[in-house]
Amino acid sequence: MTNRIAGWNIAAARSRKGPSTVAGGAARFEVGERTRHPVKEASDVVALPGGRFLIVSDRSDKVGVVQADGTFSKLKLPGLPNGDSQLEGVAFDPVRNHLLVMREEKGELLRYEWNPEKSAPPKLEKTFKLKLDGPANKGIEGLAYLSGDLSPTGTPQLLAAHEGSPRQLLMLGDGGNGKPVKVHLEDQVKSVCKDFSAVAVDPRTGHVFISSDESSTVAQLELKRSGDKIVGRLVQSFPLRDKKDKPLQRIEGLTFNDQGDLFVLTENDGALQKLKRR
Numbered sequence: 001m002t003n004r005i006a007g008w009n010i011a012a013a014r015s016r017k018g019p020s021t022v023a024g025g026a027a028r029f030e031v032g033e034r035t036r037h038p039v040k041e042a043s044d045v046v047a048l049p050g051g052r053f054l055i056v057s058d059r060s061d062k063v064g065v066v067q068a069d070g071t072f073s074k075l076k077l078p079g080l081p082n083g084d085s086q087l088e089g090v091a092f093d094p095v096r097n098h099l100l101v102m103r104e105e106k107g108e109l110l111r112y113e114w115n116p117e118k119s120a121p122p123k124l125e126k127t128f129k130l131k132l133d134g135p136a137n138k139g140i141e142g143l144a145y146l147s148g149d150l151s152p153t154g155t156p157q158l159l160a161a162h163e164g165s166p167r168q169l170l171m172l173g174d175g176g177n178g179k180p181v182k183v184h185l186e187d188q189v190k191s192v193c194k195d196f197s198a199v200a201v202d203p204r205t206g207h208v209f210i211s212s213d214e215s216s217t218v219a220q221l222e223l224k225r226s227g228d229k230i231v232g233r234l235v236q237s238f239p240l241r242d243k244k245d246k247p248l249q250r251i252e253g254l255t256f257n258d259q260g261d262l263f264v265l266t267e268n269d270g271a272l273q274k275l276k277r278r
Contacts, residue, residue, distance in 0.1 A: 026236040027202060027220060029262055031243050032274035037072060039064040044090045044142055044198060045253035045265040045272065048116045053255070053272065055265065056087040056101060063090075065116075066272070077101065079110060079124040089143035090253075091158060092116075093174055098125075100158060100176050104139040107132055109176045128176050134165035142198035142211075142253065145174065150206030152225045161199035161210055169199070169210065169221075169232055183223065185232040192237040193219050200254035200262070204277075207235060209262065211254050216240050216247035218254070218262075240264055240273075248273060 041059040048054055051068030054075075061080035065073050080087070080103075089102035099112040099122055107130050112122035132139055142161040151157050156174035167190055170180040193212035200209045208221045220235040240248040253265030262275040 027205070027207070027260070027262075028278040029275035030278055031241065032261070032276040034242075035066060035070065035263075035272040035274065036270055037064055037066055037272060038270060040268070042265055042267055042270075043088045043252050045255050045263065046090045046092045046143075047255045047257045047263065048092060049094060049258075050116070051257065052116065053263070054090060054092070054099075054116075055253070055272075056085075056090045058085060058087050058104070059083060061085050063087075075122065077110075077112065077122055077124075079127070088139070088141050089160065091143035091145045093145050093156070095147075095156070096175070098175060100143055100145075102140045102143055102160065104141065105136040107136065107139060109140075109172075111176045126176065130180060132162065132180070133168065134162070138162075138164045140170075141196060142200075144199045144201045144208070144255075146171075146201050146206070146208075150201065150203075152223045152230055159199050159201065159208060161196040163197065164195045167193065167196050169196070169208070171230065181230070183230045183232045184226075185221075186234050188234040189219050189221060189232060192217055192234070197251050198254040198265070200256050202260060202262075203256055203258060204260040208232065209254055209256075211240070211251045211264070213251045216249070216251065218264075242273065 039055045041057045043058045053066040055064040061082045062074045086103040088104035091100045097115045099114045109128040111126040114122040140160045141163040144159045146157040148156045158172040160170040162168035169183040194214035197213035198211040219237045221232040250267035252267045260277040264273040
């Protein structure tokens, strides 16, 4: 029997500039296959062009790349200590070919120049020190790139999910620069997510999906401008389950492919769970 998650969606284009005019309701998914990977202490994932995925670990300076055919390779990121990378977030900007990673406890955001279509290794371009609220071990747990067409500001942004104490969704410049701006979240968002463990942007609607490890839940948000504020409105929330209807454990990452399928990374079982768009 196929597990289903109710809702619906509409298609949307992606580009770098322009105000967001995209709207949509609750997305609908069904539980699909699982992709295996050998990354230990996996901490976040991002979809790359061509059906590939890049997975980071908080214990290594080498990230894993899962090819569309399921083959696996490793990629070294310069500027990180091997064995204690502290990586807890990753995002990819396909316009500027920027790979961005977050070191949680150091509060550092690193930006690399990297074209996944070429053989050249990533080049560390810039390191930002972010001033964040709360303890270091409850810092940024996930990153996501938001294109200009889908952004409520009309310009590309980098989204960051702050785990807890307090739970926050933050916006930065797409290159990682600028002072973090807090998205004003509806109380319902925090009521369904006990913590924030990952964040992703739906390429069809521009809606933001935030996962909660403690709640085994995903919240779907619509970002809107309200005066000089950006507000996050809850569209829906749904539990994260496998094909046997068991809650997913140790949820560390979320990402969407270009088709709008949602992928969920769990920490130590070497699995990437696909939620197929309906």
